Amino acid sequence: MRYDLWTKELAAQAVDCVAIGVYEEGELEGSAAKLDHQARRRMSQLIARGDFSGRAGETLLLLDVPGVRAPRVLLAGLGPRKTASRRSWRRAIGAAIGALARTRVRSTAIAIEPPAGSGLDSYLLARSVTELTAASLYRVNDLKTGKKPKPPALERVLIGPVPAGEAAGARRGLTHGAAIGAALRVHRDLANLPANVCTPGYLGRRAKEIADAHASLRARVLDETDMRRLRMGCLLAVTRGSQQPPRFIVVEHRGGRAGAKPVVLVGKGVTFDTGGISLKDPQAMDEMKFDMSGAASVLAALTLAAELKLPLHVVGLVPACENMPGGRAIKPGDIVTSAAGQTVEILNTDAEGRLILCDALNYARRYEPAAVVDIATLTGACVVALGAHHTGLVANDDALAQELLEAGRRADDRAWQLPLTEEYGEQLKSNFADVANVGGREAGAITAAAFLGRFTEGLAWAHLDIAGTAYLSGTQKGSTGRPVPLLADFLIARAGQLP
Numbered sequence: 001m002r003y004d005l006w007t008k009e010l011a012a013q014a015v016d017c018v019a020i021g022v023y024e025e026g027e028l029e030g031s032a033a034k035l036d037h038q039a040r041r042r043m044s045q046l047i048a049r050g051d052f053s054g055r056a057g058e059t060l061l062l063l064d065v066p067g068v069r070a071p072r073v074l075l076a077g078l079g080p081r082k083t084a085s086r087r088s089w090r091r092a093i094g095a096a097i098g099a100l101a102r103t104r105v106r107s108t109a110i111a112i113e114p115p116a117g118s119g120l121d122s123y124l125l126a127r128s129v130t131e132l133t134a135a136s137l138y139r140v141n142d143l144k145t146g147k148k149p150k151p152p153a154l155e156r157v158l159i160g161p162v163p164a165g166e167a168a169g170a171r172r173g174l175t176h177g178a179a180i181g182a183a184l185r186v187h188r189d190l191a192n193l194p195a196n197v198c199t200p201g202y203l204g205r206r207a208k209e210i211a212d213a214h215a216s217l218r219a220r221v222l223d224e225t226d227m228r229r230l231r232m233g234c235l236l237a238v239t240r241g242s243q244q245p246p247r248f249i250v251v252e253h254r255g256g257r258a259g260a261k262p263v264v265l266v267g268k269g270v271t272f273d274t275g276g277i278s279l280k281d282p283q284a285m286d287e288m289k290f291d292m293s294g295a296a297s298v299l300a301a302l303t304l305a306a307e308l309k310l311p312l313h314v315v316g317l318v319p320a321c322e323n324m325p326g327g328r329a330i331k332p333g334d335i336v337t338s339a340a341g342q343t344v345e346i347l348n349t350d351a352e353g354r355l356i357l358c359d360a361l362n363y364a365r366r367y368e369p370a371a372v373v374d375i376a377t378l379t380g381a382c383v384v385a386l387g388a389h390h391t392g393l394v395a396n397d398d399a400l401a402q403e404l405l406e407a408g409r410r411a412d413d414r415a416w417q418l419p420l421t422e423e424y425g426e427q428l429k430s431n432f433a434d435v436a437n438v439g440g441r442e443a444g445a446i447t448a449a450a451f452l453g454r455f456t457e458g459l460a461w462a463h464l465d466i467a468g469t470a471y472l473s474g475t476q477k478g479s480t481g482r483p484v485p486l487l488a489d490f491l492i493a494r495a496g497q498l499p
């Protein structure tokens with residue numbers, strides 16, 4: 001896909017299509033009003049006749065509109081003007097790209113202005129449109145054997161209007177948005193794979209491939225022998241029931257000053273979570289192939305750091321294994337020793353994410369990191385608390401928490417902070433070991449984070465629980481790529497590359 005800005009006259013653009021927005025009251029504003037005027041009010045007449053209502057998500061393709069050089073004009077409904085928001089605007093852009101993808105249009109100018117007060121400057125406007133274009137054109141790498149539908153013909157998108165003086169910021173937005181779009185694809189392609197393909201070994205091979213394709217990246221893949229040497233007793237405990245060999249993946253992007261302290265991203269890579277001996281309910285168990293979405297986020301974020309050549313040192317750590325029942329599997333009540341030396345009583349083998357993460361978080365210490373962020377589909381309790389709308393955020397460092405919340409707001413990939421006071425840690429007391437791996441039904445998302453908090457003392461650490469946001473269920477089943485936009489913004493901001 002090629003992206004650029006459209007400048008000067010919209011009516012004179014040499015493209016296959018021009019897309020404008022229409023509010024529900026039929027009002028045309030900004031670029032749309034101007035185009036309507038040049039088209040001798042063709043669009044407003046059509047709206048007055050009641051042929052297009054401007055409802056959110058509605059689109060209509062018009063042919064050969066007088067006064068417009070492009071052979072097509074696409075109307076995209078923005079919904080009611082009064083309640084217009086960044087969200088309704090984004091929906092209209094997504095619907096417009098979706099409608100164009102069903103045509104043979106190869107190039108389009110998009111002129112759908114964000115509503116006043118939405119806080120989108122030209123940089124964020126350009127970044128959003130490129131990112132939304134990539135997201136709307138994404139097709140899952142399915143294994144259906146029937147005839148594949150033709151891929152969308154769209155290959156060139158012009159974005160505007162951009163006021164004079166903001167072109168440089170907008171161009172930077174194009175570059176960043178395209179990289180976010182590419183990173184989203186890395187994440188979604190990996191997470192959508194079935195667990196019989198996407199094994200820990202597969203994740204390791206993909207990490208190597210990604211590193212080979214980028215000069216700034218190095219990948220190392222550790223095996224079970226290495227894990228034993230590193231005394232990763234919790235990771236080894238989870239993988240015991242599985243026939244698939246586990247992997248511990250380390251990917252490094254060297255961008256910053258030599259000696260700069262890195263940002264370490266840690267991603268949960270459970271390629272399938274049956275629950276182990278504490279076996280899960282069969283309902284929707286297939287969705288546990290998405291339990292490596294944290295790992296996918298980390299590999300995607302490293303790809304983005306490399307593609308944008310961010311002047312930052314970023315390390316990605318991925319503990320990868322399966323959680324299976326079996327004759328050798330860990331049992332409720334088993335006690336194991338973590339890499340940090342703490343003993344852990346495993347009361348529920350389905351609380352495996354925190355076990356593999358605690359050994360990875362301990363490994364992060366060797367980098368003397370500036371910040372550590374773990375990303376994990378960690379708890380059903382987080383889905384109950386926040387639904388599919390916000391990622392759960394828990395941190396031991398308030399500046400880092402604010403940084404991530406702010407990144408989520410800018411990227412429209414929001415997180416919501418939950419408290420981490422000492423009471424929650426008290427729920428994890430064990431009669432037989434230093435700590436238990438579960439803390440009862442109450443505040444499950446927070447007690448899971450409190451478990452991780454025992455292994456991140458002295459580090460600036462934040463935890464993102466993406467159990468509700470990483471993928472959709474039902475007829476829309478599939479990876480969303482979240483929280484790649486949040487992580488991308490976080491890294492871009494840390495690298496000082498926001499305008």
Ligand code: BES
Binds near residue numbers: 351377380444467
């Ligand atoms: N991978 C699951 C969490 C999960 C649940 C993700 C639903 C997405 C949707 C995790 O390993 C898990 O099983 N957590 C348990 C913890 C419990 C045993 C304390 C849970 O949430 O039920």
Ligand code: MN
Binds near residue numbers: 275323
């Ligand atoms: Mn589990």
Ligand code: ZN
Binds near residue numbers: 270273291352377
């Ligand atoms: Zn899990």
